[in-house]
Amino acid sequence: MIGLRYALSLIGAALAAPAAMAQPVATPAAPPASEPAEVAAPTPAPAAPVPACELHVWPAARVSAITQGVGAGFGIIGALIDTAAHADQNKRDTAFITGTLDAQAQAQVLRDLDLPAKLHLPPSQVIIHDQGIDTKRDDPQRLSNSTTPCYTEFVVRSLSYFQNIAYRGQMRTFLEVRRFDGATVKLDFRDSRHEDLKVKLPKEGEDTGPATDALLTAFRGDVAFFSDKYARKYK
Amino acid sequence: MGGACGRRNRVLAQVCAAPAILGLALTAAVPATAQTLPAQPPSAAASPPPGPCELHIWPATATHTTFQGWVHAGAVDGAQRGVKGYPDLHASALDTGQQVRLLATIDWRTAFSDPALVVVVHSAPTGAADDRARTSRLVTEGSSPCYREMIITSSIVESEVFSKQSVRILALRKRFDDAGSQPANFSSMSQAAILFSDADKTAADSSVRLDAAVQVAFVTAVGKFAVMQSFH
DSSP: OHHHHHHHHHHHHHHHOOOOSSOOOOOOOOOOTTSOOOOOOOOOOOOOOOOSEEEEEEOOSEEEEEEOOGGGGSHHHHHHHHHHHTHHHHHHHHHHHHHHTOHHHHHHHHHHHTHHHHTTOOSEEEEEOSSOOOOOTTOOSOSSOOOOSSEEEEEEEEEEEEEOSSOSOEEEEEEEEEEEETTEEEEEEEEEEEEEOSSOOOOTTSOOHHHHHHHHHHHHHHHHHHHHHHHHHTO | OHHHHHHHOHHHHHHHHHHHHHHOOOOSOOOSSOEEOOOOOOOOOSSOOSSOOEEEEEOOSOEEEEEEOSSOBOBTTTTTTTOTTOOOOOGGGGSHHHHHHHHTTSOHHHHTTOTTOEEEEOSSOOOOSOTTTOOSOSOOTTOOSSEEEEEEEEEEEEEETTEEEEEEEEEEEEEEOSTTOOOEEEEEEEEEEOOOOHHHHHSTTHHHHHHHHHHHHHHHHHHHHHHHHTTO
């Protein structure tokens, strides 16, 4: 049953997929002692204007890892046995992805990618939330309390790892962009993209470095591909 | 240290590490602040190092939860976010403050086979963007040439319908052997089952007992990592 649930959740997800700092300051020459000291106050550098637009970003709300063996091909009973046999591995892989691609790591990748430019948005203030959020297709409301007129949402909906006898290991990222006109959504674009991992996810005691790099690279590639696709479609 | 012990010979390393596992113990509660354990006088070793080694330890930012049930599955921090169908896995028992308190209870000198080890448990996460790629020390001022960092990068309480509920940590050890050296990194994960009996479940204070069980599992998982790192 759980195998069926896992399979259904995967299929369902796939279908739904979608300063003034360090400025050189000339030291004024010391005034003559007889004259009153008159030191011009240094003019502060004008602060960069904050963009009027906002791009709100949420990290993944869901993470799943599923490894299937040959048992998965023998009906519900086979799938159930297979799921039970891989339970520890699935638990371990899910936790590893959750820990490696946590909100902080995702935020770092998304900052490096310069999402407003990638998505062809106007200059935007990027606000990265530190906890994931579940979105619904029919929800036209904003996910944040922001009331700024120029407002876009970028949601990492799910991270999903899948491996079976045919596929060595795939990381799929489900993403969503919601653009707003006032308070209601005017565009909702969902898609997913997967990358094949070149390395296996580690077991306890094994070096996690290579798999960490592979997951970060896959996530970066998925987001970049999705963003380019969105920009091409809605330019 | 135990690492040197482990690097010479794998079998010898396991012998060296065995007391480390046994030596992990919960002792009296310690305030959740950065704390330096006083250096003990070194034993009469054959070739004592020039100064005591330092071990700096940092907790994870928070503890996440993963859950795979019969009906609901996949949401990260489901209960914390109020997602329907996700039970409270007591991750709050491992918030940063509790991690610091628990990390300070571990007998690191036994785990690292170094009675002179100076241990500092920091009260907040490192805050660095990429600790694995970093080649410099986080604590530079006055640190010993023999310097180690142990960073809990993630702490997770996990539940799977076909598997035992457990606590898993992802951790990174950086070993600096002398002042100008590049660090030797070891990053891995370890887990320990949350031992929670039927009697605990039915007890009036079952929530408190589950908190304690989660914390014991965290200490055990950290202890396992301490042993693992001694082989690298």
